[in-house]
Amino acid sequence: MTIYQDSDIFIEKEISQIPWIKIFTKEPYKELGDVPKELRVKLWEVYDIVEDEMKKYYNPKKINMASFANMLPRVHIHVMARFEDDNYFPNPMWGEKLRDTKLQLPDENLFFETLNKKLGQFL
């Protein structure tokens, strides 16, 4: 599911208990340092907007961010809103599962709409 796209980047949702999105460059690159400087700057601007909107909409305990792509070496940035009672907290989402809870979160579609609008305004 594509939440946002323009000529340089696209944003997808990761299916998870928590709010979790992935920012991709349209052109594939192996490492962050391989992304052309101007696009790299834009990538971090996009990250900043996503983080900000996630904080405002979900009021999470913490934002987590990661870039691995070990299986398929194509740079993308994970942005995750973490809550004290999510299944893995305080572990990273790739760590040991600690519990099995049902989070009460606001409607994600409204978040995606808001994020899409904000990114369209600033980019």
Add this chain to the structure above:
Amino acid sequence: MTIYQDSDIFIEKEISQIPWIKIFTKEPYKELGDVPKELRVKLWEVYDIVEDEMKKYYNPKKINMASFANMLPRVHIHVMARFEDDNYFPNPMWGEKLRDTKLQLPDENLFFETLNKKLGQFL
């Protein structure tokens, strides 16, 4: 162990089988978006230099990067050089351990010296 520091940032080594360093801002911030814009730009410049030097020195299969700080909410960036035969690859370093290998890597002290010099030149 501090590998580099200036008035804004410091870099520490994480004890691990793989080359793994952590970039901190001297002033603590909870989230990346809380770091003042100018310092955030510098943080990513530092990241770029670390990634570049890691690639040149270790020739890893992939670079991994992450920012979690769930236990102690103080932003820092993990930079990890990953190898096909490291204990967790292709899992993130926080994932399931898959094997127990002894990596043959070049002397880390020379890497730290080179990185320190490079950061001193560019910042």
